Amino acid sequence: MSESFDPARWRPAAFLPEQDARDPALIFAIAVLCFLACLTALGVIAGDRAAHGWAGQLTGEATVIVRARGGETPDAAAARAAETLAGVKGVSEARALEKEKAYDLIRPWLGDVSDLEDLPVPRLVAVSLDRKQPATAAGLRQALKAQGLDAVVDDHQIWIKDIRQAAGVVRWTGAALFLLIALAAAAVVAFATRAGLAARRDVVEVLHLTGAEDGQIANLFELRFARIAAISGAFGATAAALAGGLLRLVGGGQGITPALPIAWLDLLAVLPCPLLAAIVAAVAARLTARRLIQDL
Amino acid sequence: MRYGRGPDVLSDISLSLPRGSFHFITGPSGAGKSSLLKLIYLAARPSAGTVRLFGEDVAGMTARDLPRARRRIGVVFQDLLLLDHLSAFDNAALPLRIAGHKPSEYRGDVAELLTWVGLGGRMHARPPTLAGGEKQRLAIARAVVNRPEILLADEPTGNVDHEMALRIYRLFVELNRLGTTVIIATHDQDLVARSARPVLHLDKGRLKPLPPQGPTT
Structure with missing residues (x-):
């Protein structure tokens, strides 16, 4: 209106x-x-x-493959490697995996072989690294070499690179x-x-x-x-x-x-x-x- | 002047309108009256020749200059160009809003002007609800609300009765007396005859000045 x-x-x-x-x-x-x-x-x-x-998970871990030398048994070599690695600065834990776990890993390629004990199957050592100041792969290799161990250190860099x-x-x-x-x-x-x-x-x-x-x-x-x-x-x-x-x-x-x-x-x-x-x-x-x- | 590639709608036009003058433009439909006004209110540019406005060549005006010049011109468009979604009050206040004035500065003036043109009781109404004459008076109110230096009106009395036509004419005369240059394009020969104002007669886009045709109102 x-x-x-x-x-x-x-x-x-x-x-x-x-x-x-x-x-x-x-x-x-x-x-x-x-x-x-x-x-x-x-x-x-x-x-x-x-x-x-x-x-992050891969960065905090490394895997070491240990092959026995001379008359040393694979289990003994793995145990010695774990002990050596545990003493390296930047390693929080090193643990030798049971041989069954190593067998489990290769079984898919070899099949159900009953006498794996006869094969020179390498042993694995799982290494947990310190998150803040992790040990380097070179440092781990050097420590193992100093103890006369035949080992390969895998710090998962190839995977980390792919993930990144x-x-x-x-x-x-x-x-x-x-x-x-x-x-x-x-x-x-x-x-x-x-x-x-x-x-x-x-x-x-x-x-x-x-x-x-x-x-x-x-x-x-x-x-x-x-x-x-x-x-x-x-x-x-x-x-x-x-x-x-x-x-x-x-x-x-x-x-x-x-x-x-x-x-x-x-x-x-x-x-x-x-x-x-x-x-x-x-x-x-x-x-x-x-x-x-x-x-x- | 021509639109696009069409024929010339204005040619051989040469005129100068002094500040504060009052002119009628007459002529038959299609003679070019609206086109001449468009040149003056800067809605069109000449395809040849020069237009000078407020002492300045229009061709040299920048994008910033043009709006400022347009604010100094009030226009009653032939087709009115009222905004249907706005009230009569909003339509009338439009030039003042665009010029950046505060509502408190012009509310009273707009109301007074609308009352003067007979729309005091229709301030809230939207143009579609107004009668033809009311729309025309609203368009006139919008054109004069900011006291322009130039007032252009294209058939401003086409839809109003004789008495209102005279009232509107008197408003234009009053504005002219206060210094506004007024140019009215019209078919209203009676209005032209009543005034003693100069007439610019257009025919087929050409200008033919005629002497004043009657006594001043």
């Missing part, structure tokens, strides 16, 4: 209409992209943790995926901005002819799409956090698989999603709007 309008209480309305029929579709598309981006981030974090765990390489591949693949999804979100926003400008050409034209600067008009679209992207980002991040939480619940402490152990704290990684989505959308909308306004 006209009587209810009080100029003293008037507040300027938004230059652009508050709602647009295309908003729900846009929110859904950006939310899906944000969901995928968050899942990628969670996957990278979990994969990185798994790789670190494996590398695999972790690097996971990280970079995740980063590339994340970038691709961000670019896809930017493209969606640019397209929506273009459509929004076309649909609101009347508003843009009036503002333009009434003296609005290009930046002022671009700001309207920038804020509008940043707000939409932030809302979408919140939806996508929430869905990804729920999915991550579900994986954590289903798989327990190991996650759904030991290869991807998800921790509860990892779910916090989705928090910046709405802000990042808003920034990507704002930049895409601003660049698109400015270019289109200049062509008016």
Whole structure:
């Protein structure tokens, strides 16, 4: 009613209409992209943790293969090697494995041979290294050589290198995926901005002819799409956090698989999603709007 | 001047409008009246020749200069160009908002102006709910609300009755008296005849100055 309008209480309305029929579709598309981006981030974090765990376990251990020399029995050589290694600085424990374990290791290649005792099967010594100042493979070799033992030290470097390489591949693949999804979100926003400008050409034209600067008009679209992207980002991040939480619940402490152990704290990684989505959308909308306004 | 690769809509136009003058532009439909106004309110650029505005060559204006120049011009567009999602009050206040004024500085002036043009009881209404004449008066209110240095009006009295047309004309005269340069494109020969203002007559894109056609109102 006209009587209810009080100029003293008037507040300027938004230059652009508050709602647009295309908003729900846009929110859904950006939310899906944000969901995928968050899942990628969670996957990278979990994969990185798994790789670190494996590398850490391998770094803390070494295996020594001992071959008996002269008249010494394999068991005696292994026991002497374990005793020698236990005295090396940086070794927390050295333990000769029972001969059955050595037999178990070679049985897959030799089959069920009954008289393995007749074969010169080498013995294994499992060495646990000090986590803070681990002994080097060279140091272990030197100590064994000094005792006249014929032994091969395997400090698992070849595996550690492979695991680190695999972790690097996971990280970079995740980063590339994340970038691709961000670019896809930017493209969606640019397209929506273009459509929004076309649909609101009347508003843009009036503002333009009434003296609005290009930046002022671009700001309207920038804020509008940043707000939409932030809302979408919140939806996508929430869905990804729920999915991550579900994986954590289903798989327990190991996650759904030991290869991807998800921790509860990892779910916090989705928090910046709405802000990042808003920034990507704002930049895409601003660049698109400015270019289109200049062509008016 | 031409649009794209089309024919010339204006040619051999050479005129100078002194600051504070009052002119009518007349001519049949398609004569180029709106195109001439577009050149002045910087919505189009000449395909040849020079337009000087506020003593400055328009071709030399930068992207920053253009909005500043446009803020010094009030325009009543032929198709009004009101924003349908905004109230009459918001539409009228638009130039002041764009110029960066605070609402507290202009609330009262906008309300007063809307009341003066007969929209005091329709400030909340959105353009789709306004009658043709009300829309036209709202467009006029928006054009004059920031007391522009130049006022351009393209058929400003096309949808209003004779009495309101005279009221609007008197508003333009008052603004002109306060220093605004006024240029009105119109088919309203009666309005032109009542004034003693110079007339720029366009025909097929060419300018033919005519003498004043009647007494001053």
